[in-house]
Amino acid sequence: MPAIYSPSLMVTKSNIIVQAILLIQLFSRLLIAAPISQPKLVVVISVDQMREDFFDRFGDLFTGGLKYLLEDGVYFSEAFHDHAVSVTGPGHFSIGSGRYPGPAGILSNDWYDRETGSYVYCVQDNETKGILTDNQNNSYRNINSTALGDWIRHKTPDSKVYSISSKDRSAIFMGGKKPDGVFWLDNRTGQYITTDYYMKRYPRWLKKFNRSKPLDKYFGTEWKRSIKDLSQYDKRCRKDDYPGEEMLKKFNGRTFPHTLQKPDKGKGPTYEDLWNFPFLDEVLLDLAKVIVDKESLGEDNSTDLLNIGLSMSDAVGHSFGPHSQEVMEMFLVLDAYLEDFFNFLDGIIGMEHVLVAFTSDHGSGYLPEYAKELGLGGGRYGSKKRRDLLKLNNELSREFGMGSYIEAFSAGAIFYSHYLMTAKGLSRKDIDSVVIPYVKKLDWVDGVIVRSKLESEDNLTELERLYKNSFHPDKSGDLHVIPKPHWISKTSSGATHGSPYKWDRHVPMVFAGYNLKPTYVKDKVRTVDFAPTIGRLLNLEIPENVDGKPLDLVRD
Ligand SMILES: [Zn+2]
Incomplete structure (x- = not known):
């Protein structure tokens, strides 16, 4: 006793x-x-097309926000998107919802819809319309899921949830079903906009922000390398001028300095020209500050959520490739932008009350010209693909009689004409028997995955598993085609992503602030673990259909 x-x-x-x-x-x-304390604000930052190795290659040069994440955060060095179609829509869907995109019906950014015979956009919503704009019909309405913000509001309905990006799909997928506001950039007008799915009229602070024409000040600005010692770039990157980089007139060609041209006399600015410069990320972080301030995010004890999708690294990466001096400079600039933003959060809320959760929607691959120089092979299959598919249809017509057997090549798969198959009494196996040997011989194709494999659960290889996570039984195509490494769909210049290869899926994942204990974790983790990790830290009820598992984060 x-x-x-x-x-x-x-x-x-x-x-x-x-x-x-x-x-x-x-x-x-x-x-x-006793109840565990909660962060007052969660800031999710997704940097579009950020490869994990950027921290390795440029990390010693970071002095600001990216250095803070690297040194003060819980840093997962082996985080991967666990789906094959590694593009923005599916990536942001996984980040926001903790689920694999394919089974949830998110095949790609857009894909061929067999029912209508046309292409659908991943956040398309024909029931909604833009506020003060006529060309917007995007929202989360048709997404059969919930996201982190919804889980937070399920627990504390007075929590506020906002989501912003230059890209609609990035903001929408991270924002979830019922956020307070989701805003993205209208390239035509240079204004941040939304649709009536989210609200009926714009908040005053957004009208004021837009009225200030926040993008206009950049026209006429020269973007140059910020480190005087240019050998720092040469050590970490290819030479500045390289075959395969985009030769954009609006960008002053492919070498630094790049100047954002002033509009011609009597003409308004072309806001699209801002893509490929870092500046739109600075404006977006300014908008984030306005939201924190005007909506009093992080002010009370109900945890608020602010999702920020920074997109300019994707635009720069597509034009110049991940080994370009432009991409390196992009991240040096972002390091400074984020330093300013974190200082703002520290001043207004205190970083001990703010959880920063940082990742990317996908990585990216070599410029094929550079891969070839390194002896890795590679090429551009964009223009070959169309010709190859036409020839394939001729083969099928020779075998089964004249007809259009191929409806589309979309979301990594060939769509056969089911109408023609029924009319001619042909099975998928019949069509496969002609298509597979033909496709396997193409110089840009590594292999194929038959549909029955993706419909089954058993004995899947690692590659098949990745494709299964991008597969939907009703919506997906008939035969998935795996391109060879370093073969990309871009036709004449530029780099891209979208393949199942690790360079397109390996991204940084960092959790910082909120007195988390700085840790370097080498365990392999998945981006579907990202939202559940935040969910568990906030003691949220995580939906059963979530594929990710919460990761351990330790506080000091
Ligand atoms: Zn991209």
Whole structure:
């Protein structure tokens, strides 16, 4: 029996000590049982097309926000998107929802829809319309899922959830079903906009922000390398001028400095020209500050969520490739932008109350010209693909009679004409028997995956598993085609992503702030783990259909 309940009335010195120890033990248990503190604000930052190795290659040069993440965060060095079609829509869907994109019906950014015979956009919503704009019909309405913001509001309905990006799909997928506001850039007008799915009229602060024409100040700006010692770039990158980089007139060719041209006399600015410069990310972080300030994010004890999708690294990466001096400079600039933003959050809320969760929607591959120089092979299959598919249709017509057997090549798969198959009494196996040997011989194709394989659960290879996570039984095509490494769909210049190869899927994943203990974790993790990890930290109810698992984060 514990001494504290001893019937002895004799108070001795040792008795007092024992009782004191027991009281301390009881008190510490009570402390453990007490509600755990919550961050006041979660800021999710997704940097479009950020490869994990950018931290390795440029990390020693970071002095600002990216250095803070690297040194003060819980850094997962082996985080991968676990699906084959590694593009923005599916990537942001996984980041926001913790689910694999394919089974949820997100095949790619857009894909061929067999029912209508046309292409659908991943966040298309024909029921909605833009506020003050006529050309917008995007929202989360048709997405059969919830996201982190919805889980937060399920627990604390007065939590606020906002999501912003230059790209609609990035903001929408991270924003979830019922956020307070989701805003993205209208390239035509240079204004941040939304649709009536989210709200009926714009908040005053957004009108004011837009009225200030925040993009206009950049026209006429020269973008140049910020480090005087140019050998720093040569050490970490290819030479500045390289075959295969985009030769954009608006960008002053393919070497630094790049100047954002002023509009011609009498003409308004062309806001699309801002893509390929870092500047739109600075404007977006300015908008983030306005939202934090005007909507009082992080002010009370109900955790708020702000999702920020920074897209300019994707635009620069597509034009110049991940080994370009432009991409390196892009991240040096982003390092400074994020330093300013984190300083703002620290001043207004305090980083001990802010959880920063940082990742990317996908990586990217070599410029094929550079891969070839390195002896890795590679090429551009964009223009070959169309010709190859036409020839394939001729083969099928020779075998089964004239007809259009191929409806589309979309989301990594060939779509056969089911109408023609029914009309001619042909099975998928019949068509496969002609298509597979033909496709396997093409110089840009590594292999194929038949549909029945993706419909099954058993004995899947690693590659098949990745394709299964990008596969939907009703929506996907008939035969998935795996391009060879370093063969990309871009036709004449530029780099891209979208393949199942690791360079397109390996991304940084960092959690910082909120007094998290700086840790470097080498375990292999998945981007579907990202949202559940935040969910568990906030003690949220995580939906059963979530594929990710919460990762351990330790606080100091
Ligand atoms: Zn991209």
